[in-house]
């Protein structure tokens with residue numbers, strides 16, 4: 001590859017936060033299971049007045065999730081809803097729905113939420129739930145999407161922000177970014193570059209979706 005640097009990604013649609021200013025702060029409820037770097041990117045965009053939004057509640061399902069530390073940094077209120085304590089996915093989603101509603105949440109943001117959402121949440125927030133996935137959907141749905149792309153030998157992959165739907169990683173796509181795969185990529189190096197693009201497109205895709213569908 002020589003000195004070729006492939007650090008800029010194609011984003012489609014080519015929309016930035018400045019292109020879709022929101023008229024009033026939209027209330028986002030964030031669901032996160034792990035590191036929460038996407039939540040961090042969204043919270044940063046809000047803090048820097050690029051995304052007109054509020055996060056009245058962040059729900060997490062793993063007691064030790066790193067997202068908790070990030071939430072403390074931004075002063076976001078958090079609530080643990082541990083799916084292990086519920087008899088069914090539906091019962092867990094009902095508890096989530098009630099917490100979201102009690103905080104006046106308008107749009108639900110799945111930011112690394114490693115749970116399959118049920119009809120309970122999907123109907124409770126119909127066409128108001130966004131997810132981010134580390135591939136160019138519809139390729140490489142489900143878990144280990146980065147590993148799937150490497151195994152398939154494709155030369156580009158990326159990330160997608162899409163509406164949640166009953167079938168995993170299958171709802172309408174809002175925004176995508178392309179990330180080239182380099183010859184010496186490992187799952188870790190590739191995922192790190194995909195995440196850089198996730199952090200660019202997620203706040204913009206939220207603004208785009210809210211401005212178009214609210």
Ligand code: GRF
Pocket residue numbers: 032033034035036037038039111112113132133134159195198
């Ligand atoms: C992201 O790569 C996202 O695409 C996938 O889970 C990961 C979450 O990362 N759904 P983070 O917790 O936001 O850092």
